Amino acid sequence: MNKWLRAVCVGAAAAAMLTASAFAANYTNCADSLHEMGLFQGTQNGYDLDRTPTRAEAAVMLVRLLGKEAEAKALTYTAPFTDLKGWEKPYVQYLYSNGLANGTNRTTFYPTGKCTAQMYAVFLLRALGYSDTADFSYANAIETAREQGIYDTGIINTQNFLRDDAAAASYTALSVSPKNSEGTLLDQLVSENAITEANAKSYQNLFSTYAQYREATAGMDALLHYSVNSEFASPVAVAHDDKIVMQVQTSETTVFDREKNELLTDRKMTLSAPNTSDKQLLTQSYLSDGALYHKLNGSWSAELVTAAEQESLAAMYGRVPLVCVDSLSQRADSWTITCADTPNAYTELLWSVESALGDLDEAVRLQPTTVTQSVSGGTIRRQSVSAAFTLDGMTAEPVIISTLGKTGADAVLNAPK
Secondary structure, X not given: OOHHHHHHHHHHHHHOOOOOOOOOOOOHHHHHHHHHOOOOOOEOOEOOXXXXXXXXXXXXXXXXXXXXXXXXXXXXXXXXXOOOOOOOHHHHHHHHHOOOOOOOOOOOOOOOOEOOXXXXXXXXXXXXXXXXXXXXXXXXXXXXHHHOOOOOOOOOOOOOOOHHHHHHHHHHHHOOOOOOOOOOHHHHHHHOOOOOHHHHHHHHHHHHHHHHHHHHOHXXXXXXXXXXXXXXXXXXXXXXXXXXXXXXXXXXXXXXXXXXXXXXXXXXXXXXXXXXXXXXXXXXXXXXXXXXXXEEOOEEEEEEOOHHHHHHHHOOOOOOOHHHOOEEEEEOOEEEEEEOOOOHHHHHHHHHHHHHHOOHHHOEEOOOEEEEEEEEOOEEEEEEEEOOEEEOOEXXXXXXXXXXXXXXXXXXXXXXX
């Protein structure tokens, strides 16, 4: 067997399994955008995005996001919390005075405590004018943040919330309209002279277009039972030092049950190499009850997956999250989105390319990822995802086409035996 084909067959045995970790989430772009607008500074170690924020850091992030740092530093500290350092007091004072944050009890703020996804959702919802007595409760803050478009499913890691996630949520919150307001939070900051029009203009334009895109695809939120068929537009040529060593084709069907948070994928990969017979690999993956089951060569195996990984898997076909969007445009019923990085939601569709090249986390992207979606009746009927990668002398430029299949009662997910 051709040596390249043999190597890929070995790698494909593992890569063909549906996983949620093809690319690590990285929202440095969001931190960069916030920093450009003067709403995010980071720490003495830079953005420090790969660790959990403290409650004090979350307070600083929120005050800066609202463009109120100068106002906060001019306040006299009168809050009742006795466990704050000097640098923390202005920020906590501002939040406390404006009803945006409370302590863990009457006299302690617990500034070194971890800020969870739930806590930060509460902070952002309050900042947008929502009341945790009238509009939401602490218990359902994350759900409400998702409903309001602040926490995108599959983007914000609600179990292991990092400064990275806080930056992504903060950036997204700028595109959301405060309660009883027509403009976005970013528009409000511009009107208050917290951000210059020059620094905000490109983001205002992007947010306005994204709001139209979000409305055009609103039907996806209500789509609970559906199937998706995917395949490469043409066999993907894998080249090594500019010489094609093999071609990869894949086809798969995934049935989604979002009510039960289950999905079932049937996959087939075909490998072709010079002077070698084609090799086919058939697999199944089944997500249910927090476990991911794999079937290869007639044998099942299982692994536990986190809630964040489950969400990422469930988002394989749908709206491109705002944090991934560099630009988007509409022509008739078609939307074209460019992304500097490949959104996590789509990396699972590139599993066979990863089996041929290696870990795509380490690959160099030769061009921005482009997602084109045809939308009708509020749902995405067809999408193409094109990308180009190089790794250790291997290159590939896959274009994968996905189409919406059966929906509703016709998309019945039958648990495999």
